[in-house]
Amino acid sequence: MNINLCKRVLPLLGLLLVCVWSAPGRAEAWLVDLEGAVGPATADHVVRGLGEAADAGAELVILRIDTPGGLDSAMRDMIKAVLASPVPVLGYVAPSGAHAASAGTYLLYATHVAAMAPGTNLGAATPIQIGSPGIGSLPSGEEDGGAASPSAMEKKIINDAVAYIQSLAQLRGRNAEWAESAVRDGASLAAEDALELGVIDLLAASLDDLLQQADGRTVNLDGTERLVNSAGLAMHHHQVDWRSDFLAVITNPNVAYILMLIGIYGLIIEFYNPGIGLPGVLGAVCLLLALYAFQVLPVSYAGLALILLGIGLMTAEAFAPSFGILGLGGVAAFVIGSVMLMDTQLPGYRIAVPVIAAFAVFSAAICSIALGLILKARKRANVSGVEHLLGQSAIVERVTPEAAWVRLDGELWHAQSEQPLAEQDEVIVDALDGLVLKVTRRPHQ
Template sequence: MGERVTWAQRSAVRFFALLSICLGGFLLIAGNGWESRAQEEAPAGGTALVLHIEGPIGPATSDYIVSGLETARERGAKAVILQMDTPGGLDTSMREIIRAILDSSVPVLSYVSPSGARAASAGTYILYASHIAAMAPGTNLGAATPVAVGGGGLPMPGGEPEKPQSGEDEEDGGSGKAGSGDAMKAKMVNDAVAYIRSLAEMRGRNADWAEQAVREAESLSASKALEENVIDIQAATLANLLAQADGRTVRISGEDVTLATKELMTEDLAPDWRNELLALVTSPNVALILMMIGIYGIIFEFMNPGAIYPGTVGAICLVLALYAFAALPVNVAGAGLILLGMVLIVAEAFSPSFGALGIGGTIALLIGATILIDTEAPGFQVSWYVLAGIATATLAFTYLVAHLAVSSFRQRVTTGKEEMTGMIATVLDWEDGRGFVLAHSERWRAVSDAPLEAGDAVTIDEIDGLTLHVSPQENKPGGSRAL
């Protein structure tokens, strides 16, 4: 019997080994076939990957561009085209994109397109950093003045640059170096000027106009930008862009490289699910809503231990919100006010103050949410509709807690010795002003100044330790009967 089992085991091992070899061979042959088919279908001239920058530039955009450039390198793409239409965005995200472009071993062609698009603020810096800068007719770039102090944003300016405020400032020729009188803003402007000038000098483009775009919020059309040597190419289509870029020499990793882009086929590289998720959660409005859901879910879990679902959903939402806020320019004061507001709301839930703590917490929460995102970059402000929704939900929660507190104070106590006061008991035996009564199906020692007999109904007036003070029931009408 032992030999037969051993033989069966050996046969099973051989069968699975043979099956594994066959499966591996099939996958190898299929993989080679797919690779050969891909090579046959690949264009002879190579591929240019097209990445799209649309809307405000934030953490999701920088992650998409950085990973896209890495994908282009891994796939052996001959060029990367950044097709842009952006009003600007966060300085930190912009610098991550520029660092990726400067480190890229694949030539990057930034292209402001389609007609009517713009590369404002952060988009101008990215255009200057690219190996080839191009624009479609009917587009514009510029307005690169940083106006959000402390937030790391580079939005479009909200108005005209400030005028010099003293004669000494006017002697500077209106350069804007000290016109605002704000040392912090002057520091930001000077840093931005130095940064964009270094990019212009690296790519051989108009550095003086770049400085004007930062200091004076200058903008240019596509045709004027070509005349001023701000861009290299004006092209109506991607094919025209690749044709004009063909034969140009760019510097990549310290070496001069001649572009061969005329025969390239373009391929769009769409954001993957990770980029889409990052774009969703790093929206300030979504992040704030996730944080509120997380906090309320945890509060409800503590108020109802064992509910599981509120705590689980709340924890997930809170972690996502914290991740989003870690990627966004958060104002410390705003975060502190939100934390204070939530502490007050939790205190209202566990120590009801009839709405005082809840209303104070709501006010602190709203002020904190309003100033939470420390930037004026377009697309990164908290919506007033979201704030109104949060205020409504918080006030509703406060009202519910206050209503329950008031209702509980109005209701008669149903436990403890307070609950027994006023109840009706039955005398079991009585002698000389004391005896025993039946209350709550229990035998209690009782005393009374009134003459009582066994079977009389009495009302419990007071409880002194384990002794009840009772009186005849007819003197205390309306009491509840003891069982």
């Protein structure tokens, strides 16, 4: 009886396990954080987070924003990923005290549903990397109080930014007029005012509140209307992984700058001392990492060329001294190039002055030391062959009836003296007769 029961139950259990295994997992909302300055590392984290959420079958993605802004190229990469996402993206400026300034404003406009927590703000979206104070503070073609009007290039950059954010506003049905003022005038808004003016869609105090309010809204996904089913979703937090952390480190302008210099100096040492290996390997690795960082950073190639010219001139001074002309020119080119290296006015993407000063002093010190050694060598008398042995002292190592042998420069020499010699006597080389040293015994103290 028990055997028959088992025969009936086991197939049912197997069928149940198959159903459980093949059943889709519980729908989730993915939480992706954008914190700090917008750059290559944050863009990589957000873009990969959106892609992984879509692959995992997430119901929606919450992009929690707290940023002062950052690089235009990184911002546009994230916006492209949001616009192409097959999953609804809810932009949420949180927690209280957070802000979506500059690039964060563009990104919030691009999301399918824009929300803010109380006590947050957005705006100040003028492209600040274009130059002087006052640019973008006035409508195009106007001046105020005699302030210098923007140049043609500056107007082009502002107009391009205005057209970009207005296109996002029109796509999502949000306030395009205020978006223009955020770019031209650097306008900012608190969360409550943003909701009132139609800049955002929701004001949510928490993630649960956001999910409840977003439930039932209709969003446009690549031309297709989709209903947001967000109530009661489980939350999956997409953490920053080692790749994004590593990218954040090497794309720090100061770190990239140091890696470049270590790489260049390492290769120089290897070229002038071939066979060591370690400086060359370390230099090559550091230089490749620096070049990878530079391709995603706003690098001025004129600044990079000046740095390379400065290092070349200082190296030339060390090995072909010009009594300071090449060295001073190299230091000047190095410092100017370092200041110009990052082609942006964003504070988070400029090289710190102490770092530049430290490497400039280090390079100048190495150049000075090498120059001093070369000048010192020039003052020495030129000697060749074995003539430099004259006047040196040596120790008698062995005495035979036929001859005495002394050790000098690591070699045994046949020595002759008018005085009797004994082992361990100290002698002075007076002359050289072929391969025989003429020596004088130094008196015992």
